[in-house]
Amino acid sequence: MFTIADIFETNRMIAENNLDVRTITLGISLRDCGHPDLKCFCDNIYEKITRTAENLVKTGEQIETEFGIPIINKRISVTPIAIAAESVKTDSYVPIAEALDRAAKAVGVNFIGGFSALVEKGYTKGDIILIKSIPEALATTERVCSSINLASTKTGINMDCVREMGEIVKKTAELTRDRDALGCAKLVIFANVPGDNPFMAGAFHGIGEPETVINVGVSGPGVVKRALEEVKGCDFSVVAETIKKTAFKITRTGQLVAQEASRRLGVPFGIVDLSLAPTPAVGDSVAYILEEMGIESCGAPGTTAALALLNDAVKKGGLMASSHVGGLSGAFIPVSEDAGMIAAVERGSLSLEKLEAMTCVCSVGLDMIAVPGDTTANTISAIIADEAAIGMINNKTTAVRIIPVPGKAVGDHVEFGGLLGHSPILAVNQFKADKFIARGGRIPAPIRSLTN
Amino acid sequence: MKVVVTIVGQDRVGIIATVSRILAENNINILKINQTILDGFFNMVMIADMTESKVQLATLQQVLGETGNQMGLQMKAQHEDIFRSMHRI
Numbered sequence: 390m391f392t393i394a395d396i397f398e399t400n401r402m403i404a405e406n407n408l409d410v411r412t413i414t415l416g417i418s419l420r421d422c423g424h425p426d427l428k429c430f431c432d433n434i435y436e437k438i439t440r441t442a443e444n445l446v447k448t449g450e451q452i453e454t455e456f457g458i459p460i461i462n463k464r465i466s467v468t469p470i471a472i473a474a475e476s477v478k479t480d481s482y483v484p485i486a487e488a489l490d491r492a493a494k495a496v497g498v499n500f501i502g503g504f505s506a507l508v509e510k511g512y513t514k515g516d517i518i519l520i521k522s523i524p525e526a527l528a529t530t531e532r533v534c535s536s537i538n539l540a541s542t543k544t545g546i547n548m549d550c551v552r553e554m555g556e557i558v559k560k561t562a563e564l565t566r567d568r569d570a571l572g573c574a575k576l577v578i579f580a581n582v583p584g585d586n587p588f589m590a591g592a593f594h595g596i597g598e599p600e601t602v603i604n605v606g607v608s609g610p611g612v613v614k615r616a617l618e619e620v621k622g623c624d625f626s627v628v629a630e631t632i633k634k635t636a637f638k639i640t641r642t643g644q645l646v647a648q649e650a651s652r653r654l655g656v657p658f659g660i661v662d663l664s665l666a667p668t669p670a671v672g673d674s675v676a677y678i679l680e681e682m683g684i685e686s687c688g689a690p691g692t693t694a695a696l697a698l699l700n701d702a703v704k705k706g707g708l709m710a711s712s713h714v715g716g717l718s719g720a721f722i723p724v725s726e727d728a729g730m731i732a733a734v735e736r737g738s739l740s741l742e743k744l745e746a747m748t749c750v751c752s753v754g755l756d757m758i759a760v761p762g763d764t765t766a767n768t769i770s771a772i773i774a775d776e777a778a779i780g781m782i783n784n785k786t787t788a789v790r791i792i793p794v795p796g797k798a799v800g801d802h803v804e805f806g807g808l809l810g811h812s813p814i815l816a817v818n819q820f821k822a823d824k825f826i827a828r829g830g831r832i833p834a835p836i837r838s839l840t841n
Numbered sequence: 842m843k844v845v846v847t848i849v850g851q852d853r854v855g856i857i858a859t860v861s862r863i864l865a866e867n868n869i870n871i872l873k874i875n876q877t878i879l880d881g882f883f884n885m886v887m888i889a890d891m892t893e894s895k896v897q898l899a900t901l902q903q904v905l906g907e908t909g910n911q912m913g914l915q916m917k918a919q920h921e922d923i924f925r926s927m928h929r930i
Contacts, residue, residue, distance in 0.1 A: 393875045393886045395928040455898050457919035638927045645926040
């Protein structure tokens with residue numbers, strides 16, 4: 390039996406250190422919803438999503454109450470719409486995004502992911518229509534999230550799409566300028582995207598996934614920070630061990646919630662995503678963990694090493710705690726969603742270039758970065774290309790979620806609200822890559838793709 | 842199903858009596874009680890069996906929550922699996 394100390398430790402993690410399950414995400418295949426008529430297709434997907442996810446929120450809330458562990462988000466991911474909608478005879482997928490939005494509202498989830506296309510090697514007809522529909526789709530809907538995979542270690546980088554996505558990001562910002570370019574916070578551009586990621590805005594139901602699946606994302610930066618406070622001054626072996634043990638406990642909670650959700654909903658369990666996902670709440674920050682390790686302010690020299698240790702120890706600790714691990718699995722470093730990252734930018738210790746270096750050793754990429762509104766489409770494309778290259782060469786997932794806020798410049802502040810947080814505008818290197826981006830074509834797959 | 846009842850707060854007369862009465866009225870059997878006073882603060886963990894309970898866990902949580910508020914204490918009931926999964930392999 391567990392001890393009184395075990396019980397109070399668990400409840401302290403939840404009450405004081407913001408331990409929570411960040412998301413239960415229900416993946417739903419839409420591959421059987423195809424229809425040449427747009428309205429019929431929209432009806433099909435609305436009916437399938439609302440029927441399949443009918444009890445998702447209620448079940449999540451029941452688990453939350455019974456176990457006393459907060460489950461912050463209940464969400465849905467669907468088959469990439471570029472695939473599901475390919476046979477629809479239309480030149481815009483905006484009405485499909487609106488149908489997804491209505492379905493999300495009907496079942497009470499705060500985000501639905503999968504307005505997506507996988508184009509790392511080139512476009513199909515559906516991919517072209519989907520990408521062109523993104524700005525308007527994100528401007529007219531509230532809960533729909535969009536993602537594009539434009540590079541992979543196996544195939545190289547689709548530089549035509551890199552160029553186009555710079556323009557799409559700018560257009561999305563322009564169409565949502567009245568909301569500080571909020572549309573861009575719902576658009577993620579990936580390399581090596583996983584098909585079982587439960588976290589938004591990049592979640593979609595991958596093409597190798599079953600009909601339906603439950604994926605769970607855990608969290609708990611505050612718990613790791615608290616554990617490290619107990620080992621001040623100890624060497625890195627002790628630091629790594631402490632993080633591993635903490636990550637194990639956090640992940641066991643995620644595994645329990647995933648199994649319960651799977652059993653109660655009658656949906657197969659997919660994976661637990663071993664991620665440290667921060668929120669803007671004080672004490673729920675990845676940057677504070679790095680600072681607890683001895684970095685004066687996140688972004689200072691030593692930050693990349695600290696993050697590498699953290700990321701690796703989280704995976705090692707979490708791996709044994711779950712029967713199936715997947716998704717993004719690692720520490721997230723979204724700037725606007727992490728109180729410590731925001732403070733580091735304000736202090737001047739954290740720059741875009743340092744964040745890029747950090748993405749080489751952590752979970753994802755340049756995430757929730759607000760940049761000046763006059764940043765050009767080509768510069769955004771070049772930033773995307775750099776991240777895609779890091780992902781491609783290092784055989785890891787990278788992503789860009791960048792927000793060029795119209796009318797704002799370095800020194801200004803932008804407020805997205807809720808879990809998306811707030812951020813100072815980060816400076817962008819003013820030298821150009823226009824001729825580089827104008828070339829187009831594909832960057833060939835790297836030598837490490839030839840593993841057979 | 843087993844539940845873990847935790848009570849934390851300023852010590853006073855009748856805490857265990859009150860909680861025991863609530864559990865008994867609902868036919869919930871107490872298996873184990875562990876209680877200490879630290880610096881005047883009351884800390885208690887109770888493990889109870891709800892197999893024959895007259896009420897669902899959600900109802901018990903509500904009753905304990907309200908009683909806790911009246912007595913100035915934090916009273917919680919949780920499914921034991923949250924602790925089992927975290928602390929036992």
